[in-house]
Amino acid sequence: MATIRDVAREAGVSIATVSRVFNQAALVTEATAQHVRAVAARMDYWPNSAARSLITHRTHAIGVLLPDLYGEFFSEVIRGIDLAARRERYQVLVSSSRANAETIVSAVRALRGRIDGLIVMAPDADATTAVREFAARFPVVLLNPGAIAADFTAISIANEEGAYAAVRHLVTLGHRRIAMLTGPSGNFDAEGRRVGYRRALQDAGIAWDPGLELAGDFSESAGFHAASGLVRLRPRPTAVFAANDYMAIGLLGALRDADVRVPQDVAIAGFDDIAIAQYLNPALTTVRADACGLGERALQLLVPYARERRPAEPHRETLAASLVVRASCGARQANGTTLHPHRPGQRASRHHDERAAGAHDGPQA
Amino acid sequence: MATIRDVAREAGVSIATVSRVFNQAALVTEATAQHVRAVAARMDYWPNSAARSLITHRTHAIGVLLPDLYGEFFSEVIRGIDLAARRERYQVLVSSSRANAETIVSAVRALRGRIDGLIVMAPDADATTAVREFAARFPVVLLNPGAIAADFTAISIANEEGAYAAVRHLVTLGHRRIAMLTGPSGNFDAEGRRVGYRRALQDAGIAWDPGLELAGDFSESAGFHAASGLVRLRPRPTAVFAANDYMAIGLLGALRDADVRVPQDVAIAGFDDIAIAQYLNPALTTVRADACGLGERALQLLVPYARERRPAEPHRETLAASLVVRASCGARQANGTTLHPHRPGQRASRHHDERAAGAHDGPQA
DNA sequence: AATGGGCATGTAATCGTTTTCATCGGTCGC
DNA sequence: GCGACCGATGAAAACGATTACATGCCCATT
Numbered sequence: 001m002a003t004i005r006d007v008a009r010e011a012g013v014s015i016a017t018v019s020r021v022f023n024q025a026a027l028v029t030e031a032t033a034q035h036v037r038a039v040a041a042r043m044d045y046w047p048n049s050a051a052r053s054l055i056t057h058r059t060h061a062i063g064v065l066l067p068d069l070y071g072e073f074f075s076e077v078i079r080g081i082d083l084a085a086r087r088e089r090y091q092v093l094v095s096s097s098r099a100n101a102e103t104i105v106s107a108v109r110a111l112r113g114r115i116d117g118l119i120v121m122a123p124d125a126d127a128t129t130a131v132r133e134f135a136a137r138f139p140v141v142l143l144n145p146g147a148i149a150a151d152f153t154a155i156s157i158a159n160e161e162g163a164y165a166a167v168r169h170l171v172t173l174g175h176r177r178i179a180m181l182t183g184p185s186g187n188f189d190a191e192g193r194r195v196g197y198r199r200a201l202q203d204a205g206i207a208w209d210p211g212l213e214l215a216g217d218f219s220e221s222a223g224f225h226a227a228s229g230l231v232r233l234r235p236r237p238t239a240v241f242a243a244n245d246y247m248a249i250g251l252l253g254a255l256r257d258a259d260v261r262v263p264q265d266v267a268i269a270g271f272d273d274i275a276i277a278q279y280l281n282p283a284l285t286t287v288r289a290d291a292c293g294l295g296e297r298a299l300q301l302l303v304p305y306a307r308e309r310r311p312a313e314p315h316r317e318t319l320a321a322s323l324v325v326r327a328s329c330g331a332r333q334a335n336g337t338t339l340h341p342h343r344p345g346q347r348a349s350r351h352h353d354e355r356a357a358g359a360h361d362g363p364q365a
Numbered sequence: 366m367a368t369i370r371d372v373a374r375e376a377g378v379s380i381a382t383v384s385r386v387f388n389q390a391a392l393v394t395e396a397t398a399q400h401v402r403a404v405a406a407r408m409d410y411w412p413n414s415a416a417r418s419l420i421t422h423r424t425h426a427i428g429v430l431l432p433d434l435y436g437e438f439f440s441e442v443i444r445g446i447d448l449a450a451r452r453e454r455y456q457v458l459v460s461s462s463r464a465n466a467e468t469i470v471s472a473v474r475a476l477r478g479r480i481d482g483l484i485v486m487a488p489d490a491d492a493t494t495a496v497r498e499f500a501a502r503f504p505v506v507l508l509n510p511g512a513i514a515a516d517f518t519a520i521s522i523a524n525e526e527g528a529y530a531a532v533r534h535l536v537t538l539g540h541r542r543i544a545m546l547t548g549p550s551g552n553f554d555a556e557g558r559r560v561g562y563r564r565a566l567q568d569a570g571i572a573w574d575p576g577l578e579l580a581g582d583f584s585e586s587a588g589f590h591a592a593s594g595l596v597r598l599r600p601r602p603t604a605v606f607a608a609n610d611y612m613a614i615g616l617l618g619a620l621r622d623a624d625v626r627v628p629q630d631v632a633i634a635g636f637d638d639i640a641i642a643q644y645l646n647p648a649l650t651t652v653r654a655d656a657c658g659l660g661e662r663a664l665q666l667l668v669p670y671a672r673e674r675r676p677a678e679p680h681r682e683t684l685a686a687s688l689v690v691r692a693s694c695g696a697r698q699a700n701g702t703t704l705h706p707h708r709p710g711q712r713a714s715r716h717h718d719e720r721a722a723g724a725h726d727g728p729q730a
Numbered sequence: 731a732a733t734g735g736g737c738a739t740g741t742a743a744t745c746g747t748t749t750t751c752a753t754c755g756g757t758c759g760c
Numbered sequence: 761g762c763g764a765c766c767g768a769t770g771a772a773a774a775c776g777a778t779t780a781c782a783t784g785c786c787c788a789t790t
Contacts, residue, residue, distance in 0.1 A: 003776055014740045019778060027737060049478045050419040051776035055745045059415070061458070061479070075440030082461050091479065093426070094457055096447050113414045114426070114456065220644070249644045256646065279585070279614045281621065281646035368746055379770045384748060392767060416746035420775045 002043040011039040022047055061091035062299065062306055063115040065107055065131075067123055068096055071246070072274045073291050074121070077143065080295025081119060088303050090116075101130040108134055117306030119143060119298045124186045128152075139305035139312050141298045146188035153305075153312035155298050155319065159189050159271075162287035162321030163196025163241065166269045169285070169323055170239045171204040173331060175267060179212040179237035181226050181247050190218070193243045193271060212237060216247050223250025230266075231258060238266060239329070245270040245277050245286055252280060252328070263330030273324050282327035289321045367408040376404040387412055426456035427664065427671055428480040430472055430496075432488055433461055436611070437639045438656050439486070442508065445660025446484060453668050455481075466495035473499055482671030484508060484663050489551045493517075504670035504677050506663045511553035518670075518677035520663050520684065524554050524636075527652035527686030528561025528606065531634045534650070534688055535604045536569040538696060540632060544577040544602040546591050546612050555583070558608045558636060577602060581612050588615025595631075596623060603631060604694070610635040610642050610651055617645060617693070628695030638689050648691035659684055 008015040013036060020028050021036040028036075039045075053059045064081055066074055078094060085092045093115055097103040104120075104127055111118065117139035122128045128149050131140060135152055142154035170178050180197045183190025194213070201208055214229055216222035223242060230240065230251075242248035248270030255262055262268055262282055270277065273288035297319065305312040325331050373380040378401060385393050386401045393401075404410075418424045429446055431439055443459065450457045458480055462468040469485075469492055476483065482504035487493045493514050496505060500517055507519035535543050545562045548555025559578070566573055579594055581587035588607060595605065595616075607613035613635030620627055627633055627647055635642065638653035662684065670677040690696050 004778095005776075015777080016740060016742095016779075017738085020739090023778080027739095029738065032738080046474060046477055048419070048776050050415045050424070051745090052778075053745095054413070054415040054419055054747085054776080055778050057745080072437065072440070075437070075443075078440075078443075078459070079461075082459065086461070089475075091475070092459055094443070094447065094459055096444075096451070109411060110454075110456070112411055249641065253644050275585075276614065276641040276644075279618050279641075279645065369748095370746075380747080381749080381770060381772095382768085385769090388748080392769095394768065397768080413746050416775090417748075418775095419746080419777085420748050422775085 001048075002040075002045040004045070004047065007036065007040050007043055007045045010043060011036050019047075057309065058307075059091075059114055059116050060089065061093050061115050062302060063093045063095060063111040063118045065104065065111075065118060065120045066094070066096045067121055067127065073272060073289070076291035077121070077295040077298075080292035080297075081299050082295075083292070084296040084299035088299065090299070090303065090306070101126045104130040116309060117141070117302045117312075119295075119302060122149065122154075123188055126186075135311060137311055139302055139309065141302045141312060143294060143298055144189055146191065150316075151314045153301060153315045155294060155301060155317040156192075157189070157289045157294060158318050158321045159192030160196035160199070162271060162289065162323070163193040163243075164200045165196075165321075165323040166271065166285070166287050167197050167200035167241050168204070169325065169331070170241065170267060170269060170329060171200065171206070173239075173267065173329060175239040176206055177212070177235060177237045178206070178239045178241060179214060179230060179233070181214050181216045181223060181240060181242040181251065183243040183247075184217045185215075187218070190243050197241055216243060218244050218246060220246045220250035220253075223247030223252075224254045225250075227251055227254030227258060227260075231255075231260060236266075240266060240268050242268065242270045245272045245274045245284060248284055248286070248328075249276075249280065252284070263328055267329040269329055271321075277324075278326060280328070285326045285329040285331070286324055287321045288324050290319055294319055366413075367405075367410040369410070369412065372401065372405050372408055372410045375408060376401050384412075422674065423672075424456075424479055424481050425454065426458050426480050427482045427484065427667060428458045428460060428476040430469065430476075430483060430485045431459070431461045432486055432492065438637060438654070441656035442486070442660040442663075445657035445662075446664050447660075448657070449661040449664035453664065455664070455668065455671070466491045469495040481674060482506070482667045484660075484667060487514065487519075488553055500676060502676055504667055504674065506667045506677060508659060508663055509554055511556065515681075516679045518666060518680045520659060520666060520682040521557075522554070522654045522659060523683050523686045524557030525561035525564070527636060527654065527688070528558040528608075529565045530561075530686075530688040531636065531650070531652050532562050532565035532606050533569070534690065534696070535606065535632060535634060535694060536565065536571070538604075538632065538694060540604040541571055542577070542600060542602045543571070543604040543606060544579060544595060544598070546579050546581045546588060546605060546607040546616065548608040548612075549582045550580075552583070555608050562606055581608060583609050583611060585611045585615035585618075588612030588617075589619045590615075592616055592619030592623060592625075596620075596625060601631075605631060605633050607633065607635045610637045610639045610649060613649055613651070613693075614641075614645065617649070628693055632694040634694055636686075642689075643691060645693070647693045650691045650694040650696070651689055652686045653689050654686045655684055 004015045004018050008018045013032065017028060017032065018036055021033045064078065082092055093111065095107050095111060097107045108131065119141050120131050121143040122145040125148060128145050142149055142152045144156045145152060145154045167178060182194050198208055214226045216226055242251060248268055251268060252262060255266065260266055270284050270286040273286045277284040277286050369380045369383050373383045378397065382393060382397060383401055386398045447457055458476065460472050460476060462472045473496065484506050485496050486508040487510040490513060493510050507514055507517045509521045510517060510519045532543060547559050563573055579591045581591055605616065607616060613633055616633060617627060620631065625631055635649050635651040638651045642649040642651050
C-alpha cells in the first residue's frame with residue numbers, strides 16, 4: 001500500500017504538500033493539487049487513518065452502545081444513526097452488551113480511542129450510572145434515559161404522553177376497566193408508559209386498581225402468559241394497554257387461542273408501532289415511536305461535540321409519539337383494516353396508516 | 366489521558382516493559398507485571414489503538430457492508446456478526462449503502478485502513494463485481510452472493526432448497542395450481558427461490574405456467590398489489606408461494622380485504638420466518654432462514670484471514686433453510702395456531718414452532 | 731534598486747505505540 | 761573462579777500521517 005511518502009516522491013513534491021492536498025486545508029496551487037491527485041489516484045493512495053488519528057486525535061467514528069441488538073426498535077435506531085452518520089461522514093462502530101454496568105464499562109473501554117463520540121441506549125439506571133463518569137470528559141448522548149440522567153445530553157421518546165394518548169383513546173371508546181401489561185421494572189421506557197397510563201386513568205376519573213397492572217417484560221411470551229391472568233380477572237377488563245407491541249402480539253395470539261374476540265370482548269393497544277402492527281388481525285392500535293428519527297437526531301446532536309471532542313452540554317429533547325388508531329380497539333375504523341401501501345422498497349417498506357391524537361393532545365407533562 | 370510513557374515513568378520501568386505487560390507477550394516478571402498493571406489501572410491507562418494499529422497494521426475491527434439497513438433480515442445478520450465478534454474481541458464497523466457499485470466502492474474506500482476484514486452482503490451482480498478487485502488482496506467474505514462469485518469466500522442461505530421444500534409442501538397438500546410471487550429480478554436470493562419453485566413443480570409433474578409467476582420486489586406493498594392480479598387469474602391458483610415473508614404479509618392483508626379466506630380459498634407460504642410470521646392470522650407457513658447464524662458464521666470464517674490480513678481462499682458454504690409448517694397452508698396444524706412461547710427476553714424473544722421438512726429433504730442441488 | 735509582504739512549498743518535530751537489538755546481572759557447569 | 765548462557769529490562773527505530781515554522785520566490789511599493 002502506497003504511503004504519503006511514495007506519492008510525494010512520485011509527484012516530485014514534499015509530503016507536506018500531499019497532505020495539504022488531501023486535507024484541502026491550505027493554499028496549494030491548483031496545478032500542483034491536480035497533479036498530486038492524479039499521482040495519488042494512479043498509485044491507489046489513501047491516507048492511513050491510524051496515522052491520521054494518532055496525530056489529530058480524531059477518528060471520524062462514533063460508537064453506538066446498545067443493550068442488545070434484538071428487535072425492531074433497536075435496528076431502526078441503528079438505521080437512523082447510520083443515515084445521519086453517512087451524511088456527516090462519520091463511521092459507526094456498533095457494540096452491544098448485556099445491560100449490566102460491568103459489561104458496559106468494559107465495552108466503553110474497548111471503544112476508547114477508536115471513537116470521537118458515543119451514543120448510549122440507557123434503558124435503566126445501571127446503564128446510566130455506568131457511563132456517567134465517562135460522559136463527564138467525553139461526548140456522549142443518551143437514548144431514552146430516565147430522569148436520573150438530568151446532567152446528560154439525552155433524547156427520548158415521549159413515553160408518558162404516548163401512553164396517555166393510548167389510554168385516553170380507550171377511555172373515549174367507553175372503556176372504564178382498563179388493564180395494563182407493564183414492561184420490566186427499572187426500565188425507563190416501561191416506567192414512563194406506566195405513569196402515562198395511570199395519569200390517563202386519573203384524568204378520566206377512573207380509580208387506579210393495582211390488580212389491573214400485570215407484570216410483563218417486553219417479550220412476546222410475557223404477553224402470551226399474561227392472557228391467562230387477564231381472563232381470570234373478575235370483572236374482566238374490557239381493554240388492555242400493553243407497554244409494547246411485542247407483548248400485545250403475544251397477548252393477541254393467546255386470546256385467539258382462548259376464543260376471546262378482539263376488539264369485541266377485549267380491546268387492545270400497544271406501543272412502538274413496529275412494522276407488522278398494521279398487518280396483525282385485528283390490526284393493532286398502537287403508539288408510533290419514531291426509532292429511526294431518534295437515532296438520526298442523536299447523531300446530529302452528538303456530531304458538533306464529537307468534532308471538538310468536548311463533553312456534551314446537558315440538554316434534553318423529547319421525540320413526540322403519536323397514536324395510530326387501527327382495528328384492535330374497535331374504534332370506527334374497526335372494520336377498516338384497509339392498508340395503504342406505498343413507498344415500495346427492498347425487503348421491507350414501512351407504511352404508515354392514518355394517525356390520530358398526537359402525543360401533544362395529552363396534557364402537558 | 367495517560368500514555369504509555371506516563372505509566373512507565375510512574376512505575377519506574379521503561380515503556381517497553383509496559384508494552385509487554387499489555388501484550389502479555391514476553392517474559393516479564395510477575396512482580397513487575399503486577400506493579401505495572403496496578404499503576405496503569407490507577408492512572409486509568411489504556412493503549413491508544415491508533416498508535417497500536419499504526420505499527421502493527423492491525424485494527425481489530427471488521428467492517429460490514431450492507432445494501433440497506435432495513436428489515437428484520439439484515440438486523441438479524443448484524444446481530445449474528447456482533448455476537449461472534451464479541452467472542453473474538455473484534456469491533457464491528459457497519460456501513461450501509463445503496464446497492465450500486467459506485468457507492469460500494471466509495472464505502473470500501475472509506476473503510477480502508479480501519480478494518481482487518483470485510484463482510485459484504487452482495488444481493489446482486491453489481492455489488493459482487495464492485496468488491497471483486499478489492500477481495501483479491503484483502504480478507505472479504507460475501508453473504509448470499511450468486512453463482513458468479515465462485516472465486517470468493519461466501520456463505521449463503523439455501524434459497525433453492527428452501528423454496529423447493531415450501532412448494533413441495535403445497536404439492537403434498539394437494540395443490541396443483543401454485544403461483545409464485547417473485548423477488549426483484551437480478552437479486553440472487555430471489556433467483557434461487559424462483560429456481561426452487563420451478564424445480565419443485567417439475568418434480569411434481571406440474572407444467573410450469575409463466576402466467577403464475579407474479580413479479581414482486583420483496584416489499585409488503587408488492588404483496589398487497591399482487592393480490593388483485595392473483596384473484597383475477599382463471600382458474601384461480603389455490604396456493605401462492607411468496608419469495609419472502611414481507612410480501613406474504615402484504616398479500617395476506619389484501620386477501621383479507623377482498624374476503625378471500627386463507628387457507629381455505631388460497632394457501633400461502635413465505636420465506637424467511639421473520640419474528641412475526643407465527644403471530645399472523647393465520648400463522649404463516651414459511652421457510653426459516655437463520656439470518657443470525659449466517660452473520661455468526663460469516664464472522665467466524667473471516668477472522669482467521671483477518672488476523673493474518675491475507676485474502677480469504679475461495680470457499681463456499683450453505684446454511685440450511687428449513688420449512689416451518691403453520692396454518693396458512695391448511696396443513697393438519699391448520700387450527701393449531703397454538704404458540705409455544707419460551708425463552709423470555711428483552712423486547713423481542715424469538716419463538717420457534719415445530720419444524721418440518723428440512724431443506725435436505727429436497728433433492729440435491 | 732532595495733525592502734517588505736504574501737504565497738507556495740519544504741523541513742522536521744510530533745503523536746503513542748511495538749519491536750529489534752543491546753545490555754546487564756545472575757546462575758550454571760566445569 | 762570464570763566464561764557461557766539465559767532471562768529481564770531498556771534504548772531507539774520504526775509506523776504514516778499533520779502541522780508549526782522556515783524558506784524562497786515574486787511582485788509591488790517607495
